[in-house]
Amino acid sequence: MKLIVTFSRKAGKKPIIAQVVRETGVLINVERAQIDSSEGEALIDIPDETCSVVKERLSELGASVRVLEDVISLDENRCVDCGACISICPQEVFSFDENWKLVVNGERCVLCGRCIEICPQRALSQKGEG
Amino acid sequence: MEKTIDLIRERIRDGNARVVTAEEMPLIVDELGEEGALHEVDVVTTGTFGAMCSSGAFLNFGHADPPIKMERVWLNDVEAYGGIASVDAYIGATQKSTTREARYGGAHVMEDFVSGKAVELRALSTGTDCYPRRNITTELLLENLNQAIMVNPRNGYQRYNAAANSTDRALYTYMGMLLPNCGNITYSGSGLLNPIMNDPSFRLIGSGVPAFLCGAPGMVIGEGTQHSPAGGFGTLMVTADMKEMSPDYLRAATMTGYGVTLYVGLGIPIPVLDTETVRSTAVRDEDILVDIIDYGIPSRSRPALRKVSYAELKSGAVELHGEEVRTSSLSSYRRAREIALTLKTWVGEGKIELALPTRRIDTTRSAHPLRETVQGPRVLDIMDRKVISIGQDEEIRSAAQKLLKGETNHLPVIDESGKLVGIVTTYDISKAVVNPGKATRVRDIMKKRVITTTMEEPVDIAVRKLEKHNISALPVVDREDRVIGMLTAMNLGKLFGGRWLK
Numbered sequence: 074m075k076l077i078v079t080f081s082r083k084a085g086k087k088p089i090i091a092q093v094v095r096e097t098g099v100l101i102n103v104e105r106a107q108i109d110s111s112e113g114e115a116l117i118d119i120p121d122e123t124c125s126v127v128k129e130r131l132s133e134l135g136a137s138v139r140v141l142e143d144v145i146s147l148d149e150n151r152c153v154d155c156g157a158c159i160s161i162c163p164q165e166v167f168s169f170d171e172n173w174k175l176v177v178n179g180e181r182c183v184l185c186g187r188c189i190e191i192c193p194q195r196a197l198s199q200k201g202e203g
Numbered sequence: 204m205e206k207t208i209d210l211i212r213e214r215i216r217d218g219n220a221r222v223v224t225a226e227e228m229p230l231i232v233d234e235l236g237e238e239g240a241l242h243e244v245d246v247v248t249t250g251t252f253g254a255m256c257s258s259g260a261f262l263n264f265g266h267a268d269p270p271i272k273m274e275r276v277w278l279n280d281v282e283a284y285g286g287i288a289s290v291d292a293y294i295g296a297t298q299k300s301t302t303r304e305a306r307y308g309g310a311h312v313m314e315d316f317v318s319g320k321a322v323e324l325r326a327l328s329t330g331t332d333c334y335p336r337r338n339i340t341t342e343l344l345l346e347n348l349n350q351a352i353m354v355n356p357r358n359g360y361q362r363y364n365a366a367a368n369s370t371d372r373a374l375y376t377y378m379g380m381l382l383p384n385c386g387n388i389t390y391s392g393s394g395l396l397n398p399i400m401n402d403p404s405f406r407l408i409g410s411g412v413p414a415f416l417c418g419a420p421g422m423v424i425g426e427g428t429q430h431s432p433a434g435g436f437g438t439l440m441v442t443a444d445m446k447e448m449s450p451d452y453l454r455a456a457t458m459t460g461y462g463v464t465l466y467v468g469l470g471i472p473i474p475v476l477d478t479e480t481v482r483s484t485a486v487r488d489e490d491i492l493v494d495i496i497d498y499g500i501p502s503r504s505r506p507a508l509r510k511v512s513y514a515e516l517k518s519g520a521v522e523l524h525g526e527e528v529r530t531s532s533l534s535s536y537r538r539a540r541e542i543a544l545t546l547k548t549w550v551g552e553g554k555i556e557l558a559l560p561t562r563r564i565d566t567t568r569s570a571h572p573l574r575e576t577v578q579g580p581r582v583l584d585i586m587d588r589k590v591i592s593i594g595q596d597e598e599i600r601s602a603a604q605k606l607l608k609g610e611t612n613h614l615p616v617i618d619e620s621g622k623l624v625g626i627v628t629t630y631d632i633s634k635a636v637v638n639p640g641k642a643t644r645v646r647d648i649m650k651k652r653v654i655t656t657t658m659e660e661p662v663d664i665a666v667r668k669l670e671k672h673n674i675s676a677l678p679v680v681d682r683e684d685r686v687i688g689m690l691t692a693m694n695l696g697k698l699f700g701g702r703w704l705k
Contacts (some may be wrong), residue, residue, distance in 0.1 A: 150422070153252070153454055153466060153535045157379045160531035169519075171356035173537035191380045193254065193456035193466075193533070 375460020409560020
């Protein structure tokens with residue numbers, strides 16, 4: 074399961090993800106992170122059953138946590154099943170079914186945004202951002 | 204045995220014709236043999252759906268009152284060519300909007316028309332005795348036009364080379380996004396369903412032959428522009444009435460970093476007259492080979508990385524330099540298949556009537572490159588021949604002195620043999636001064652990845668490098684990587700007012 078963790082760094086550079094790993098023993102996989110001087114956002118992947126404990130501990134340490142679910146939205150009316158998105162996705166989110174229809178496996182997405190940028194039909198967007 | 208077109212037409216009329224798609228044909232030939240397949244199958248339908256930039260439409264708007272000779276014409280701010288009589292224009296698919304740039308273009312105007320949306324026509328004129336009006340603005344629906352006739356100069360490429368990128372930067376091309384270090388391969392085309400691939404000798408595809416075009420019954424006009432059948436890259440010029448088209452098979456698209464294009468659906472039914480037709484329509488993806496071209500080389504003659512079949516491309520991954528590289532199609536095989544199936548119904552129902560070419564298409568031609576009589580500027584024409592360089596073991600301080608003395612901002616760094624190994628800029632030195640760390644020598648602060656140019660390189664290519672990498676100078680190197688000049692943003696000033704602008 075993927076979580077988006079946002080944290081402020083104004084109170085100091087606390088290694089909160091490392092701390093959660095040590096305390097909970099959960100192996101957290103950081104898939105993407107963007108951290109500047111005042112705040113940071115990390116996309117982490119954890120085993121489903123550890124979700125509540127990790128989420129709770131991160132929140133206690135001052136981070137805000139959001140579960141990431143099917144974030145990529147495909148406009149079926151716009152998509153023509155060309156497949157331009159397939160090979161550029163680092164997470165292999167896209168594939169064809171046996172009838173050459175595009176299949177989106179959104180759980181793997183790490184929100185890099187590349188597919189949204191290059192879709193020739195502009196059929197892909199981030200959910201909630203239209 | 205041979206069959207006549209009349210026999211096939213008669214079978215269609217009587218409801219006895221067997222019409223199959225080009226995808227079904229190889230299996231039928233496997234099962235029945237060539238003679239058996241000739242006996243059994245009357246028509247093979249084909250289809251392709253992909254980006255075809257060379258598309259557009261002739262539009263006739265009707266006369267205004269008072270009348271205007273529309274000299275310059277815009278549709279939703281996309282300029283259409285108005286140099287044809289007074290109220291005709293040709294809207295080309297790749298023309299960009301003057302207000303929305305790459306996000307909207309001629310292809311979008313065409314899709315909006317076909318989708319039933321209103322499009323704003325704006326036109327200007329100098330005014331004449333017979334056409335006194337000087338400007339007009341009005342909203343039009345497709346049904347308000349007298350004619351909207353799609354005429355695509357170059358569609359249905361027989362096959363198209365696949366694309367990859369060997370450089371260390373992502374490229375945004377008309378072949379889509381190409382990841383660095385050959386990280387992906389893109390291709391276009393429907394392979395065994397491709398119309399010309401099913402009749403590569405143009406025995407049955409030619410002028411006057413019926414076609415499916417963007418959902419409308421249309422026609423092949425003849426050879427397309429850049430038609431190059433000798434090398435296996437034939438093209439077709441096709442036409443149909445836009446008023447009968449469907450947005451399912453006519454789609455505006457934007458290739459990020461390249462611009463607007465139009466996805467066109469095209470299919471041609473092929474009457475099976477003899478065993479040669481049986482053989483050509485039994486073509487398989489395995490038989491159709493293309494090169495994987497390296498788009499990292501900014502030249503017309505880009506090198507081929509390897510040959511590949513459509514079967515490999517469609518499998519989703521291709522081996523390149525010993526690694527499995529994922530592929531992306533840019534055309535839609537699903538829609539290509541739908542087109543072939545729709546054509547099957549059309550032929551069966553008599554919606555289009557089969558015909559033989561009224562004029563054959565040339566099968567020997569090959570397209571040649573542009574004849575250029577005036578050579579554009581090359582790096583050697585404007586580069587600085589005075590090069591101030593520095594060794595990698597010298598102190599940062601002496602680099603600063605050299606920069607000051609040479610009145611330059613860039614110092615190429617060379618090794619003992621004179622080869623380029625890095626570059627130091629005034630910025631790098633300022634940084635080293637502001638954050639004094641362990642760095643004492645040039646090698647500690649130099650950038651090792653240097654973007655270079657050569658004397659023979661066209662200036663436009665060098666400028667593209669400056670822009671893409673956000674830098675302001677390129678060392679000019681020879682074959683041995685020795686620095687023989689510098690090209691800086693300042694040198695580009697020589698292009699203005701000089702002989703290159705005449």
